Amino acid sequence: METPKIVNPETNKAVLITGASSGIGKSCALELDRLGYQVLAGVRNPEDGKALTEIASERLTFLIIxxxxxxxISSAVNTVAQLVGDRGLYGLxxxxGIAIGAPLEFIPIPELRQQLEVNVIGQVAITQALLPQIRQAKGRVxxxxxxxxxIAFPFMSAYCASKFALAALTDGLRMELKPWGIKVVLxxxxxxxxxxxxxxxxxxxxxxxxxxxxLYSQLYGTATENMRNAVLKEGSIIAKPEEVAAAVAIALTAKKPKTRYLVGDKIYLKAIFALMPDRLRNWMILKEIGIN
Ligand SMILES: NC(=O)c1ccc[n+]([C@@H]2O[C@H](COP(=O)([O-])OP(=O)(O)OC[C@H]3O[C@@H](n4cnc5c(N)ncnc54)[C@H](OP(=O)(O)O)[C@@H]3O)[C@@H](O)[C@H]2O)c1
Structure with a gap:
């Protein structure tokens, strides 16, 4: 992967990150701060925001989003406008995101809606609200x-559906925003x-x-247990959020960013796996998690 160029702090490009309280969002906030961006870290709990400001430069501010x-969202947009002024918002x-895992047959519809509300609708809502300021900066999403x-995985269908949807939205938006030179990266x-x-x-x-x-145990008891073990096994893989933050930094800094950046352990194998015939891929996934 290319090494992102350090941005001169004086250029002071502002980037807003949602979900900056932990994991990937927090790593992105710290990495972009280190690179000299003015980071606007979106958190839901002020305590998380304060904790971030204590370990970042004075440029970093947090917003409740x-x-x-x-x-x-609309009060956050007003705050962003005050913070960035005429420069506009360079990056969003x-x-x-959240991940709901359970057999689709039994996911209560409100929870399914919540999965899509956060991972799909919410993404569009915040993007729509900030687009005028992104356009002003000829920025990036x-x-x-x-x-x-x-790739869809069993018992993670709702989460996978949200990420398939986000991929489509990203592709579409990239084409829609091309006339203004706004780059959209996945x-x-x-x-x-x-x-x-x-x-x-x-x-x-x-x-x-x-x-x-x-009923649930009879139908899905064993499968749920196998899936839980598979998730724990996956969760113990040591790809770090900093790797994702580095890719985000490149997406923001590269003169001509790629449309997509794959990140993580054996990720190119996984991408090839996605192209296999459905039945073969399904069989391999089920075999891996011990379901016939
Ligand atoms: N970890 C992985 O293996 C992986 C792989 C691929 C993609 N991702 C994606 O990476 C993103 C970050 O996930 P993560 O792994 O870093 O997990 P994480 O540590 O759980 O972070 C999720 C963040 O999203 C925030 N959030 C949840 N609901 C929100 C809402 N309604 N409005 C605003 N913020 C909200 C959380 O805030 P609170 O702390 O307030 O709940 C938290 O800051 C997600 O989109 C996830 O799907 C993760």
């Missing part, structure tokens, strides 16, 4: 997709070590505890 809350890193936007990480795995398992446990018993 819940991408599913319309009022919250749409990173916030960097969306954090996933390899799960190319980052596609494989498995990265962040709190998302633990949160996902915790959420799945709470969902499963509410599922109709003994």
């Amino acid at each position: 819940d991408i599913c809350d319309r009022t919250n 890193v749409n990173n916030a 960097v969306n954090i997709g996933s390899i799960s936007g190319r 980052i596609e990480p494989g498995t990265i070590q962040t709190p998302i795995w633990e949160k996902s398992i915790k959420f799945a446990d709470s969902l499963i505890s509410k599922m109709p018993q003994p």
Whole structure:
């Protein structure tokens, strides 16, 4: 991967990152701060914002942004306008996300909506709201997709659907915004070590505890256990969020950024895996997680 150029702090390009409290978003905030950008870190909890400001330069400020809350988005847009003024917003890193894992048959519809609300609709809502300021800066939009936007996994269908959708939105938006020179990039990480795995398992446990018993256990008990072990195994892979942050930095700094950046352990193998015939790929995934 190319090494991103250090931006002269005096150029003071402003970049907003959603979901900067932990994992990939936090790494992006710190890396872009280190490179000299004016980082506007979107968090939901002020304590997370304060913690970030303590380990970053004075340029970094935090904003309270819940991408599913319309009022919250519009007040964040006003704050961004005050902070960036005529420069506009150079970068928007749409990173916030959640991962709901459970058999699709039993995911309650409100939870399914929530998965799509955060990972798809929320991304569009914040992008729409900030586009005038991005246009002003002839800036860039960097969306954090996933390899799960190319391969669907059982019991992660809702999450995968959200990332497939985000990939399509990114492609479409790139073409729509070309007349203004706004570049739109998709980052596609494989498995990265962040709190998302633990949160996902915790959420799945709470969902499963509410599922109709003994029906659920009879139908999906073994499969759920196998999937949990597979997730734990994936979650122990040591690709770090800093690798994703480095790709985001390149997407923002490269003169001609690629449309997509794949990041993570054996990621090119996974990308090839996505191109296999459906039945072969399905068989291999099921075999890997011990389901016949
Ligand atoms: N880790 C991986 O293996 C992996 C792989 C591919 C793609 N990704 C993607 O990378 C992105 C970051 O995930 P991560 O792995 O770094 O997980 P993470 O540490 O759990 O971070 C998720 C972030 O999203 C925020 N968030 C959740 N709902 C939000 C909402 N409604 N509005 C604003 N912020 C919200 C969280 O804020 P709170 O702390 O307030 O909840 C947190 O800051 C996600 O889009 C994820 O799908 C991750």
